[in-house]
Amino acid sequence: MSYQTVSRVLNDSPRVRPDTRRQVLEAIDRLGYRPNRAARALGLGRAHGVTVVTADTTLYGYASTLRGIEEAARPLGLSVGIRVVESERPDDVRHAVEYVSDPSAGGVVVIAFDAAGAAVLRALPLDVPAVAATEAGGLPDVPREMIFLDERQAASDATRHLLSLGHRTVHHVAIPSETGASARQAGWRDALERAGAPVPAVVPGGWEPRSAYRAGRALAADPLVTAVLCGNDTTAIAVRRALYDAGRDVPGEVSVVGFDDVPGAEFWTPALTTVRMDFAALGRACLAALLSDDADPAPRVKLDPPCLVVRESTAPPPTRTGM
């Protein structure tokens, strides 16, 4: 029994007699043989696996996308690696690119929700097989397959929801994002403009809840602010607290909307009105796209568009009798 036959069996080559295959499989089982992934990668020229490039592994969107990738990769026997790029600084980006350029990184999924990921995507040589998870409409200049959750419509829906409750306009506290105009922002702006509502300046918030809290305090000081669309749920909770600390009730005086629908958001007080995003499906779709490069047609994963889930943090603005 030659080595080559074993190799063929393990790679599902059609050139093996069913009978032989059975024998080989049996021997493998009996001997407890396990192929060596490093040797395979070396011979193949590239590892059979995925490396996920991400700016963070703990933030909800990133972690959930990673989870989706992993869930799809595991049953396929693919190894999953992670490589964090902390910032878009040239050194960080270069190191990350070099890391995933190594054939043993396998295929690459770049989570390009932010500047760091986008920079890696731009700098990645085209001979490295990769797909990107991005914002809707982001990175049109990069010739890579992009998978995204189109949150523009949902951002629009959320804004219109607030407007329809009677709010004069909707303020927006943004999270760090690749383009100055993210899909969330675009949908928000769009809805405001269509409704003829004033478009307030975007308030920049960081990933830290504390920075969102500060943004919230600033917003709370402005009596014209009665509705706030936040870049994510954590931002929303901090903004809500800032409003509360400033004596402005949510949703009685100000309405707040988040993005993500993190686990537990429904149990906050007030239960958060937010946009549910299926990041795990996004991750699964990325893996499917990465794999579909190989000959067979892409078994496209269907992505449910983000959708607004209305809970308790939104309500009509206070009647102006007191003003």
Place this chain on the structure above:
Amino acid sequence: MSYQTVSRVLNDSPRVRPDTRRQVLEAIDRLGYRPNRAARALGLGRAHGVTVVTADTTLYGYASTLRGIEEAARPLGLSVGIRVVESERPDDVRHAVEYVSDPSAGGVVVIAFDAAGAAVLRALPLDVPAVAATEAGGLPDVPREMIFLDERQAASDATRHLLSLGHRTVHHVAIPSETGASARQAGWRDALERAGAPVPAVVPGGWEPRSAYRAGRALAADPLVTAVLCGNDTTAIAVRRALYDAGRDVPGEVSVVGFDDVPGAEFWTPALTTVRMDFAALGRACLAALLSDDADPAPRVKLDPPCLVVRESTAPPPTRTGM
């Protein structure tokens, strides 16, 4: 210039003249040479990297530990892989063990906060280099290096804090955990017993906020419940909401304490009294321990013990006048 010399330079062998080393480094730089990790792993017999075995990548404690490991590994040029074990079912465990037994997995860090991780740890052949992140005092039967955050003291502190506020006893909603008696539970029970307070039955909660909510509703129905120590912050928020929905004010009527101090917990309403856990440091310590096997003495990472941070969700129980 032979290949071997290059190899020596890259491995920081002392047997290279400084002058030669400089030349090699320069040539590497000029040629843009990058060593191939798969080839290296094959020659070395084992990859220069870490694989993290975990039951989940999104739960706060797990994700933060992973993050700590990654943060420590990256500057060292180590690759980081993840392998999820979904349950303690024999098949899941076996697959995970086989996966990390492959030399290309490198060293292994098993996050054994739960039954799945513990099962992998038990089944892992001793020739696979591994360390475990566990609960304090968990898995005494496994001959592996264990790193843990000793939350027993903090659990005790939290319980005593509640007792000292005047609560007759403290109930506990547990999260899934390895042993029936986790360190959190042990500290809680300990404090209760020392104070001569009754020890109520532990209420089992799952990872899902919803299951914690149900547990909270059950607790809310019992007028004797005035203080609840929850297994984690997400559980705490759901329990708090259950109490709220049942018309019992927190902290006016019932006090609630969490574990973890997740980002944003200070901005919840009421701001959560919780036990801060430095999972990232735990992760860094695991990596250090894994690496210290190699000859040189372990540069032990110092772990700050978990500590109680008192905020708004705890207060004296209501005076009994109304009863």
Place this chain on the structure above:
DNA sequence: ACCGGCGATGTGACCGGTCACATCACTGAT
């Protein structure tokens, strides 16, 4: 009976590093 053709299997080189060992140049002691 002969041959072409094809499917199943075996052979050797190779992927890119590592290891053990051989070799070399140079040093200082005798």
Place this chain on the structure above:
DNA sequence: ATCAGTGATGTGACCGGTCACATCGCCGGT
């Protein structure tokens, strides 16, 4: 001046798979 001893470098085999290609056995057509 000779030699042992040492540190720096080169040599070959090897890690465990893959690839391209050679070979084998069997089939049917003439």
